[in-house]
Amino acid sequence: QVQLVESGGDAVQPGRSLRLSCAASAFSFSTFAMHWVRQAPGKGLEWVAGVSYNGGNTYFADSVKGRFFISRDNSKNTLYLHMNSLTVEDTAVYYCARGPGISGYFDYWGQGTLVTVSS
Amino acid sequence: EIVLTQSPGTLSLSPVERATVSCRASQSVSRSYLAWYQQKAGQAPRLLIYGASTRATGIPDRFSGSGSGTDFSLTISRPQPEDSAVYYCQQYGSSPITFGQGTRLEIK
Numbered sequence: 737q738v739q740l741v742e743s744g745g746d747a748v749q750p751g752r753s754l755r756l757s758c759a760a761s762a763f764s765f766s767t768f769a770m771h772w773v774r775q776a777p778g779k780g781l782e783w784v785a786g787v788s789y790n791g792g793n794t795y796f797a798d799s800v801k802g803r804f805f806i807s808r809d810n811s812k813n814t815l816y817l818h819m820n821s822l823t824v825e826d827t828a829v830y831y832c833a834r835g836p837g838i839s840g841y842f843d844y845w846g847q848g849t850l851v852t853v854s855s
Numbered sequence: 856e857i858v859l860t861q862s863p864g865t866l867s868l869s870p871v872e873r874a875t876v877s878c879r880a881s882q883s884v885s886r887s888y889l890a891w892y893q894q895k896a897g898q899a900p901r902l903l904i905y906g907a908s909t910r911a912t913g914i915p916d917r918f919s920g921s922g923s924g925t926d927f928s929l930t931i932s933r934p935q936p937e938d939s940a941v942y943y944c945q946q947y948g949s950s951p952i953t954f955g956q957g958t959r960l961e962i963k
Contacts, residue, residue, distance in 0.1 A: 771952075773900075781892075781900065781943055783952040797951055831899055840947050841890035843911060845899040 738763045738844045740832050745849030752822055752853075758815040758832030758846055766790070766810040769835040771842060772817045774828035784830070785817065788838045795838065799825075822853045857882055857946050859955035867961040874931040876958045878944035883924045885948030891920055891929045894957075895940045903942075904929065934962050 744756040758770070771786040785806040786795045794806050805818040815832050829850050833842035858881040868874050878889065887907035892900040902911040904920035907927055917932045931938055939962045944955040 780957045781894075781945070781954040783945075783954070786952075795950065839950060839952060840888075841902060841905040841945065842892075842900075843902050843905075845901070847899055 740844060740846035742832050742846045742849035745851045747852040748822060749855055750823055750853055753820045756817040756830055756849055760813045765813040769838040770815045771833045771835050773831045773833055776828045786838055793838055824853050827853045856951055857949050857953050859944050859946060859953055861944060861955035861958045865959045868934060869963050870934055874934050874960055876929045876942050878927040878955050880925040880946060884946045887923050888946060888948035889927050890945045892943045893940045936962050938962055
């Protein structure tokens with residue numbers, strides 16, 4: 737059974753940095769694009785970033801471009817989201833999701849990790 | 856960026872009625888690259904439909920999707936109480952990937 741488990745969420749002050757991780761199992765991680773999608777409290781879904789199967793191509797939403805970076809370690813079956821210069825608007829549950837392509841739908845999702853940015 | 860507008864915002868139905876959720880795009884969605892997700896309270900979203908009309912693995916056939924261009928819809932025939940959830944459309948034909956704002960479905 738495909739499994740995605742996020743970790744690293746925390747409560748931090750504005751301007752600080754945080755790194756999220758997503759551990760994947762039960763599928764060939766290195767052959768799938770991976771994404772981060774977030775959901776602010778009581779709000780809808782927002783795609784944040786995506787990375788190609790080999791890490792060679794990355795894409796970001798304008799709202800995080802230049803502040804967030806996505807990477808993956810295929811030897812560890814792990815996806816990362818490096819978040820810098822956090823603002824209160826970044827407060828959300830962050831989901832990792834598997835995609836059949838770098839621009840595609842998301843067929844499996846993790847359960848999410850909560851990031852709270854507050855002074 | 857393509858803006859997706861869902862209607863209605865909330866839908867309250869009995870199990871004998873058919874539920875239809877509309878998703879209208881601000882510009883044509885390339886190759887009908889549109890997906891639908893179901894999200895129950897406290898849970899991650901679940902993929903229902905991709906390519907506008909292809910059901911994902913394990914999705915009951917009471918869920919169906921249709922449409923092309925700028926107008927898409929998700930239909931739930933004979934909705935069950937467990938179908939109470941928020942439903943989102945998503946387009947992946949153009950960058951950036953975008954989602955609709957969601958439709959809350961309540962099955963009485």
